[in-house]
Amino acid sequence: MLDFVITVDRTLMTNHHGKEFIGFMTTSPAIGVPEFLWMWICAPKPRIDKRTGMPLEAPYGLRKVEAALVKAGFKAGVVDPDYLHKYVDHAKAVMIGHHDFFAFCAPSNTWWAVTKREPVNRKYFMRLMNSDAMRRFKKRGGKIIVGGPAAWQWLHVEDLWERWGVDCVIDGEAEKVIVKIAERIVNGDPVPTYVFVGADEVPSIDEIPTIVRPSVNGLIEIMRGCPRHCRFCSVTLRPLRYIPLDKIEEELKVNWENGIRHVLLHSEDVLLYGADGVKPRPEPLFRLHELALKYSETLGWSHVSLAAVVYAEHNGKILTKLTEEIFSKTGQKFIGVQTGIETGSPRLAKIIMPGKAAPYKAERWPEIVEEAFAIMADVGVVPAATVILNIPEETPDDCMRTVELIDRLRKYPSLIVPMYLVPMGILKDKAALLKFRIKPEHVEVMWKCLEHSLYWAPKLASMYLSDKKSAPVRAMVHLFIKFVEWKKKSIEKRIREYLEMAAEGTYEHKAVIEASQT
Numbered sequence: 001m002l003d004f005v006i007t008v009d010r011t012l013m014t015n016h017h018g019k020e021f022i023g024f025m026t027t028s029p030a031i032g033v034p035e036f037l038w039m040w041i042c043a044p045k046p047r048i049d050k051r052t053g054m055p056l057e058a059p060y061g062l063r064k065v066e067a068a069l070v071k072a073g074f075k076a077g078v079v080d081p082d083y084l085h086k087y088v089d090h091a092k093a094v095m096i097g098h099h100d101f102f103a104f105c106a107p108s109n110t111w112w113a114v115t116k117r118e119p120v121n122r123k124y125f126m127r128l129m130n131s132d133a134m135r136r137f138k139k140r141g142g143k144i145i146v147g148g149p150a151a152w153q154w155l156h157v158e159d160l161w162e163r164w165g166v167d168c169v170i171d172g173e174a175e176k177v178i179v180k181i182a183e184r185i186v187n188g189d190p191v192p193t194y195v196f197v198g199a200d201e202v203p204s205i206d207e208i209p210t211i212v213r214p215s216v217n218g219l220i221e222i223m224r225g226c227p228r229h230c231r232f233c234s235v236t237l238r239p240l241r242y243i244p245l246d247k248i249e250e251e252l253k254v255n256w257e258n259g260i261r262h263v264l265l266h267s268e269d270v271l272l273y274g275a276d277g278v279k280p281r282p283e284p285l286f287r288l289h290e291l292a293l294k295y296s297e298t299l300g301w302s303h304v305s306l307a308a309v310v311y312a313e314h315n316g317k318i319l320t321k322l323t324e325e326i327f328s329k330t331g332q333k334f335i336g337v338q339t340g341i342e343t344g345s346p347r348l349a350k351i352i353m354p355g356k357a358a359p360y361k362a363e364r365w366p367e368i369v370e371e372a373f374a375i376m377a378d379v380g381v382v383p384a385a386t387v388i389l390n391i392p393e394e395t396p397d398d399c400m401r402t403v404e405l406i407d408r409l410r411k412y413p414s415l416i417v418p419m420y421l422v423p424m425g426i427l428k429d430k431a432a433l434l435k436f437r438i439k440p441e442h443v444e445v446m447w448k449c450l451e452h453s454l455y456w457a458p459k460l461a462s463m464y465l466s467d468k469k470s471a472p473v474r475a476m477v478h479l480f481i482k483f484v485e486w487k488k489k490s491i492e493k494r495i496r497e498y499l500e501m502a503a504e505g506t507y508e509h510k511a512v513i514e515a516s517q518t
């Protein structure tokens with residue numbers, strides 16, 4: 001029996017059919033198909049040991065908490081949400097980690113605002129908290145601990161915090177803190193209501209535990225933190241740490257020995273592994289890939305920054321060589337990766353993300369974006385890029401520069417997604433940002449993103465889901481794309497309605513949130 005049960009709702013407790021990017025759909029409500037079909041596409045049930053309720057693969061963050069507790073000698077494990085009933089009569093605590101508990105983060109909040117419907121990530125999380133198992137557990141006096149990148153959201157839902165009896169919210173890297181909390185629970189001591197993980201509680205490299213069971217789609221963390229310090233990003237609050245190769249290998253082995261054949265290298269910027277500041281260096285990157293390819297049949301990257309793409313290619317053709325190495329060893333034809341454009345305005349780039357273009361000048365940002373997209377198209381890297389709307393210093397002209405840039409990117413295979421800025425990082429205290437208004441210039445950017453992504457989506461879906469096993473999901477995704485194309489007209493009408501509401505000052509995202517909670 002486990003004393004500490006670690007879990008999350010279905011939108012995260014899944015391997016997304018082995019296709020990490022499909023997980024993106026969990027940030028939206030079901031569109032064009034019934035919700036059960038939407039969930040089947042983006043969040044199918046993972047393989048589970050039916051006796052214990054433990055999934056074969058689990059989200060990496062949950063695996064880290066599990067590893068920290070197991071290493072400290074506690075009986076802890078990740079359990080699928082459908083099997084919680086097996087544990088709630090005995091466990092001391094249920095621990096839940098999430099990227100976006102209440103869909104306040106982009107892009108969930110963007111889809112929510114546009115569709116006026118609750119995204120499935122929020123819906124399923126609420127369903128988990130309201131489940132019989134969780135009620136029974138709380139009635140018995142068990143402790144509920146929550147955390148993860150979206151921990152800050154609890155500060156905006158104090159009513160739910162109280163209603164569900166959440167005992168402790170951990171905001172920040174939890175590996176050290178969670179052990180102390182577990183000790184308090186075992187000893188019957190009270191636990192703090194809110195823990196902000198400060199510099200002295202952030203784990204050092206040696207204190208970051210190695211996962212003991214496999215992670216979803218072979219995700220392995222290779223570094224923490226980011227040296228670019230964009231003003232809107234909470235990652236800047238974390239110190240920069242490169243995970244040494246021997247530690248990475250231990251985790252690669254855990255996944256490989258459990259039959260996971262894909263490796264997803266995770267970092268805010270994979271190309272900065274072992275870098276000289278913001279300048280990628282070939283040696284650590286080649287050593288990292290040589291190692292990862294020993295334990296994988298296919299390999300992916302989570303994120304890269306566009307300036308690093310340009311620098312790496314201009315200095316020793318690093319990107320060309322890395323992709324050639326990956327493609328020759330795995331037989332795959334491309335790598336999908338997330339990246340941030342954020343704005344097409346050099347003026348705004350200079351204000352909100354002066355380090356994003358480094359080592360190049362922030363004034364050159366739009367050129368860097370274009371050049372990086374051209375390089376990635378040449379070497380077989382397909383970006384899913386974000387642009388950010390509603391930045392406090394943003395002007396209509398900045399948005400128009402973004403529209404022009406997206407126009408120039410049309411020829412490069414990619415997806416571009418708009419995101420509304422929410423309070424995070426050093427902007428964390430500007431809670432008023434939750435009450436954003438959609439402005440006409442935002443609509444122009446959103447429309448341009450939709451056109452761009454609809455142009456590329458059918459081709460990219462065919463490439464990404466080309467294997468036999470993905471045929472049913474491929475068919476459903478194509479159906480969805482067709483539906484959105486068909487609905488383009490009514491989406492445009494909805495957008496125009498927003499424009500009118502924006503002009504009258506009657507549209508507020510907060511109103512949508514409140515309406516949905518009632």
Ligand code: SF4
Nearest residue numbers: 226228229230233268
């Ligand atoms: S480059 Fe990305 S991860 Fe780094 S600070 Fe900027 S937004 Fe955050």
